[in-house]
Amino acid sequence: MKIPRLLQAVLVLVGVYGGFVLVFDVILEQVIPSSLLNMYMFFVAAGTYMVFTFNEESTEQIVAPIKALVEDPSRKKIRNVVFVVLPLFFGLFTYQQMKPSFEAPLELRTIHPAPPAAVKVFGKRYNLLTLVNPYRKFEKEDPEKFDELVNEGGAVYIKNCQYCHGDKLDGKGPYAQGLNPVPLNFQDVGTIAQLQEAYLFWRISTGGPGLPKEATPWLSAMPVWEDFLTEDEIWKVILFLYDYTGYSPRSWEHE
Amino acid sequence: MRPGFLIKMGGALLVLSLGLLINPVDLPGIDQLGIDAGAAFAADESPAVEEEAVSPYQPAPKLTEKDYPTFLGFNGRVFVWIAAQLHLWFAAFVLAVPIFVFIIEAIGMKTRDKRFDSMAYEFIKVSLTAYSLTAILGGLMAFGLLVFYPHVMGYMTSIFKESMIFYALIFFAESACLYIYYYGWHWLQGPFKKWVHLTIGLLLNAVGTVLMLLANSWLTFMMSPAGIDAAGVFGGDVWVAMHNFLWNPINLHRFVANIAYGGSIIGAYAAFKFLSARTAEEKAHYDWMGYNANFVAIAGLLPLPFAGYYLVAEIYAYSQQMGITLMGGIFAWLFIIQAVLIGTLFLSANYYLWCGLGRSEGGVRYYKYMKYLALAIVAAFLVWFTPHTLVLSNEELKALGGPYHKYLGPLGIMPAKNTAVNIMILVTYLSFLYYRRANKIATVDWVKAGNAAQIALFVMAFANIFFLGIYHGYFTNTVYKVAASIPQVLTTLTVIVISTVIDSFIYKNSKEVAPQRWGRVPPRSQYALFLLAVSFTWLMGLMGYIRSGIRQHWHVMDVFRDNSPDAFTPSLGYATNVISVATIMFMAMVIFVFWLAQISGQKTQTAGFWKE
Numbered sequence: 001m002k003i004p005r006l007l008q009a010v011l012v013l014v015g016v017y018g019g020f021v022l023v024f025d026v027i028l029e030q031v032i033p034s035s036l037l038n039m040y041m042f043f044v045a046a047g048t049y050m051v052f053t054f055n056e057e058s059t060e061q062i063v064a065p066i067k068a069l070v071e072d073p074s075r076k077k078i079r080n081v082v083f084v085v086l087p088l089f090f091g092l093f094t095y096q097q098m099k100p101s102f103e104a105p106l107e108l109r110t111i112h113p114a115p116p117a118a119v120k121v122f123g124k125r126y127n128l129l130t131l132v133n134p135y136r137k138f139e140k141e142d143p144e145k146f147d148e149l150v151n152e153g154g155a156v157y158i159k160n161c162q163y164c165h166g167d168k169l170d171g172k173g174p175y176a177q178g179l180n181p182v183p184l185n186f187q188d189v190g191t192i193a194q195l196q197e198a199y200l201f202w203r204i205s206t207g208g209p210g211l212p213k214e215a216t217p218w219l220s221a222m223p224v225w226e227d228f229l230t231e232d233e234i235w236k237v238i239l240f241l242y243d244y245t246g247y248s249p250r251s252w253e254h255e
Numbered sequence: 256m257r258p259g260f261l262i263k264m265g266g267a268l269l270v271l272s273l274g275l276l277i278n279p280v281d282l283p284g285i286d287q288l289g290i291d292a293g294a295a296f297a298a299d300e301s302p303a304v305e306e307e308a309v310s311p312y313q314p315a316p317k318l319t320e321k322d323y324p325t326f327l328g329f330n331g332r333v334f335v336w337i338a339a340q341l342h343l344w345f346a347a348f349v350l351a352v353p354i355f356v357f358i359i360e361a362i363g364m365k366t367r368d369k370r371f372d373s374m375a376y377e378f379i380k381v382s383l384t385a386y387s388l389t390a391i392l393g394g395l396m397a398f399g400l401l402v403f404y405p406h407v408m409g410y411m412t413s414i415f416k417e418s419m420i421f422y423a424l425i426f427f428a429e430s431a432c433l434y435i436y437y438y439g440w441h442w443l444q445g446p447f448k449k450w451v452h453l454t455i456g457l458l459l460n461a462v463g464t465v466l467m468l469l470a471n472s473w474l475t476f477m478m479s480p481a482g483i484d485a486a487g488v489f490g491g492d493v494w495v496a497m498h499n500f501l502w503n504p505i506n507l508h509r510f511v512a513n514i515a516y517g518g519s520i521i522g523a524y525a526a527f528k529f530l531s532a533r534t535a536e537e538k539a540h541y542d543w544m545g546y547n548a549n550f551v552a553i554a555g556l557l558p559l560p561f562a563g564y565y566l567v568a569e570i571y572a573y574s575q576q577m578g579i580t581l582m583g584g585i586f587a588w589l590f591i592i593q594a595v596l597i598g599t600l601f602l603s604a605n606y607y608l609w610c611g612l613g614r615s616e617g618g619v620r621y622y623k624y625m626k627y628l629a630l631a632i633v634a635a636f637l638v639w640f641t642p643h644t645l646v647l648s649n650e651e652l653k654a655l656g657g658p659y660h661k662y663l664g665p666l667g668i669m670p671a672k673n674t675a676v677n678i679m680i681l682v683t684y685l686s687f688l689y690y691r692r693a694n695k696i697a698t699v700d701w702v703k704a705g706n707a708a709q710i711a712l713f714v715m716a717f718a719n720i721f722f723l724g725i726y727h728g729y730f731t732n733t734v735y736k737v738a739a740s741i742p743q744v745l746t747t748l749t750v751i752v753i754s755t756v757i758d759s760f761i762y763k764n765s766k767e768v769a770p771q772r773w774g775r776v777p778p779r780s781q782y783a784l785f786l787l788a789v790s791f792t793w794l795m796g797l798m799g800y801i802r803s804g805i806r807q808h809w810h811v812m813d814v815f816r817d818n819s820p821d822a823f824t825p826s827l828g829y830a831t832n833v834i835s836v837a838t839i840m841f842m843a844m845v846i847f848v849f850w851l852a853q854i855s856g857q858k859t860q861t862a863g864f865w866k867e
Contacts, residue, residue, distance in 0.1 A: 030661050031654045035646040039595075040637050046602060047633035051626045054609035055619075056777060104649055114580035117813055129574060171657050182657045189729055190643045190659060190668050194583070196575055248731075250575075 005061035009052050016044050112195070113212050121205040121226045131198035133235050133249075146239070153240030156233045164221070169244055179221050186245050193247035200238045200249075204229075312413060315487025315815035316406045323819040324403060331403030332821035337837045338399045340796050342392035344516075344841050347509070347795070349389050350463045351517025352382035353436070355551045357456040364449055374544055376440050380855070381524050382517075383437055384848045390426075404819075407810045414482070414489045414496055415473055422469045425462055432459035464510070471505050472497035474803075477811050479573050487814040500573045504566040505802075511562045515555025516791050520845065522548035523788035526781035527849050529774075538774035545784055546611065546773075552787060553604050553683065557751070560597070560676045561744045570805070577805050577812070586801045587644070588827055593801075594640035594672075596794040601679050603783040603790070605632060608686040610780035611693075616769035618693035625689075628682050635678040643667025670728020673740045677720045677747045681713065684751050688758060695765040705761040709754050716750040719743075792841055796834035804830070 003011070020040065024032035032040075053059045069079055118127050138146040158167070164183040166173040171185030186192050192200060202210070208220030225234060242249055316322070323331060356375045363371030400408050412419060436455045443452035482496035483489050489496070525545030532538045571578030582590055609625050612618030644658055644667070645651075652658065665671060699705070720743050727739030806812050808822040816822075825833075 024662070028662055030663075031651055032663070033645045033647050033651050033660070036641065036663070039640065043595075043598065043602075043633060043636055047629045047636075050602065050606045050609065051629045053779060054606060054625060055613050055622055059777070059779075112579060112583040114576045114578075114584040117574075117576055128576070180652075182652075185657055185659060188659045189665050194668065199575065199579075 004065065005052060005058060006065050009048050009062065012048050013045060017041055115199050115202050116212065119202050119206065122231050128198045128202055131201060133197040133238055135235050135239055136197065149236050150239050150243045153236030153238070156229065156237045157240050160229065161237065169241065181220060186241055192241055192245065195250055197238050197249045200241070201234060204234050204237070310488050312489035312491070315410055315811060318406055318818045320818060320820055322406055324405065326402055330821065331819070333833060335396060335399045335403060336833060337840070338392060338396040340799060340837045341841055342389060342396045343799060344792060344795065345385050345389035345392055347513040347516045348520050349382050349386045350467055351513040352378055352521065353456060353459045353463060354514055355518065357453070357460055360453060360456060364453065374547065377544070378521055379437050381521065381848065381852050384851050386433060388844060388848070410815060411473060415493065417493055418469050418472065418497065422466060425466055429459070429462045429466060432462055467509060468506055471509060472502050475499050475501040475505050478806060480811050480814055483814065487811065501569060504569040508562040508566045511555055511559050515552050515559055516795065518548050518552030518555055519788040519791045522552055522784040524849050526784035529781050530778060535774055542773045542776055545781065549604065549607055549784060556600060556604065557680050557683065564673070564740055580805045580807065581801065585824060586804060589797055589801055591640055591642050593794060593797055596790050598636040598639055599790045600787060601632060601636065601683055603786040605683055605686045607780050607783040608690045610776050610783070611690055614773065614775050615694035615771045617695065621689045621693065628686055632679055632682045635675040635682070638666050638671055638675040639679065641666040665729065670724050670736055670739065673743055674720055674724030677743050680747050681716060681750060688754065691758065692762065694767055694769055694771045695762050696768045697761045697765050699761055702761055705757055709757055712750055712754055716746050719746045789842065793834065793838045796838055800830055800834055
């Protein structure tokens with residue numbers, strides 16, 4: 001038996017929706033956020049509409065049952081049922097969407113706010129556009145010394161940072177669960193892998209209180225490390241972050 | 256006016272074209288650019304150094320709230336914002352139309368097909384009314400700036416006075432060319448006269464392009480100032496100020512975008528005429544016109560993401576702060592809206608092509624492939640707009656253990672976007688190939704080999720784009736991540752060029768399997784053309800706001816601070832509302848322009864009114 005076109009379209013939508021939930025929520029165990037799923041489904045519906053209506057024959061097959069439902073006198077009963085059920089369904093849906101809940105409102109927080117052009121720390125003014133890690137050059141010039149610096153940076157990290165950012169640098173340190181926003185996961189391709197070392201220097205040295213206004217509401221627990229670490233220690237810990245994760249800092253130069 | 260200024264201005268086009276050939280990695284580093292670069296350039300010329308000692312130029316003013324006049328309770332920023340945006344939309348339209356009118360006229364001349372000539376004439380007729388609206392809105396913007404931002408205009412004028420006067424004077428040439436081109440259309444017909452007419456069309460385009468380059472230099476100066484010192488004192492060389500870091504990237508991006516935009520507005524005009532047509536002939540004519548306009552829009556749309564990527568890469572290279580504000584900071588969410596709108600452009604362009612398959616019975620044999628194209632384009636589209644930082648409920652945040660998604664997060668960064676957009680472009684091109692083949696049957700005996708070569712080409716291209724996107728995008732450092740986008744683009748462009756060549760040979764002397772019946776498309780397809788025009792308009796408004804907004808509280812970046820009460824960056828909702836209102840105003844004006852074009856061809860019989 002051939003499935004009617006309208007039903008085919010509905011099955012495609014239901015199938016894709018179910019597929020997303022099955023793959024992400026069940027198989028991969030990483031839930032697909034409802035905000036994203038809604039956007040996905042909107043455009044899946046648009047694509048489905050395109051495929052099912054680009055030619056006249058298919059469009060007629062889609063429209064025919066709807067037209068019959070509205071116009072055919074023999075379908076009066078089912079029409080009345082549909083005309084009652086559909087508005088009720090949308091009414092219920094709207095009610096569910098609009099009713100107050102105890103859930104905190106969604107936040108569009110800027111995770112990586114833009115850095116200022118210059119920052120004043122350690123009693124000096126640094127131009128973030130031109131600032132480079134003074135130890136980065138040893139990566140090529142003196143690899144042994146570089147390894148040593150990385151190890152020193154590692155020690156600084158373990159003593160100070162791993163409580164929140166985790167011993168695997170994945171943002172899952174012992175204190176992480178108690179913090180909101182949660183500590184950053186440096187293993188993610190979208191965090192330090194996208195940034196210049198100067199940016200990390202700014203973020204580490206000025207911490208949560210040093211964030212620009214655009215990042216508010218900001219409750220970051222990141223300390224102002226300028227008060228606890230030396231400038232050298234910050235540069236070394238930056239070397240360690242990149243070395244451990246295997247990423248390279250953002251740069252405009254070829255190797 | 257400095258000696259040699261006019262010569263330099265005349266060379267602007269040449270420098271633009273050469274500048275575009277420069278590989279971004281060959282450009283000077285950040286430390287050599289911006290304000291320092293301006294000083295450095297000025298220092299290269301000894302007279303400039305002397306001038307600096309007794310500079311006739313003032314530093315950038317330090318303004319207070321009182322220095323920004325108020326007028327009848329108008330919000331100065333919103334007034335200038337909307338006036339500038341409306342002006343820009345019309346300007347983009349009137350600059351673009353002569354470009355493809357010139358090309359269509361040339362095609363008509365070569366093929367001696369009168370239909371092309373008539374279509375080109377109708378296109379330019381629509382743009383003529385828009386031309387005066389462009390000027391009116393330009394005046395409104397200029398007066399708005401003078402009233403609400405007199406000190407900003409004073410400072411800008413002190414630097415760009417020559418080019419501003421030059422700009423005003425060029426309008427005489429622009430108007431002269433346009434009026435002769437339009438009003439002389441039917442007069443300048445015939446073997447020799449047609450060449451004269453075409454040459455005037457070329458001149459019109461050259462003058463229009465110079466106008467755009469001049470205006471672009473002012474706005475890019477505000478983003479990436481050059482030719483001034485840290486206090487904003489001008490070094491005296493206006494060419495250095497014009498040829499600032501972001502000038503050429505903006506020039507390229509605007510030039511390509513204008514073509515796509517002009518095509519989409521003309522497409523909407525054709526759709527409007529198609530839907531209101533009463534006869535089959537009229538329907539056929541406007542269907543054909545809409546198809547050609549859509550072709551222009553898509554031809555402009557395909558290279559546009561690359562031009563945009565080049566622009567943003569240059570913004571990042573100029574200033575990490577600006578780059579992050581743009582795509583990782585406060586404007587990142589507008590980029591998600593941008594991604595959605597760009598995807599909408601691709602979807603509607605493809606839908607229009609698929610609907611067009613029905614013009615010929617021969618197109619039916621390709622219906623079965625459209626679902627696969629839809630699958631590919633929707634999948635690429637979903638990747639294209641997936642944000643890196645997700646909007647999560649608290650429950651979802653807890654379940655994921657952080658704001659990033661392990662599997663969807665990597666889709667939020669540029670390598671995935673580049674891969675997706677290349678796929679979208681190739682699929683759109685495939686839709687076009689199917690459409691092109693709809694009413695034909697190849698007669699060459701190597702048709703199987705030709706098709707196999709094309710299939711191999713596409714398979715290799717998809718593989719290469721995925722390899723470059725995944726390997727270089729995620730397993731190399733940033734400089735290679737950015738650089739990998741270039742071979743991706745080249746792969747896409749190569750496929751388009753080679754496949755077009757192969758296809759044109761395969762279908763040379765082809766047989767027509769069924770006639771192409773213009774006018775036989777569903778009205779739905781015409782709404783796709785409207786969607787294209789509205790999406791383009793809204794998109795330009797949003798992106799224009801972002802481009803301007805990344806200066807944040809600076810009139811001239813890092814030099815001239817904006818201390819007006821409106822110096823704050825508006826919330827996303829506020830900004831999108833302003834742009835949406837401006838879009839509605841623009842569309843209303845466009846409908847007015849369409850209506851004028853409609854009534855200009857109508858005649859009312861007035862028997863008994865006039866003396867016989």
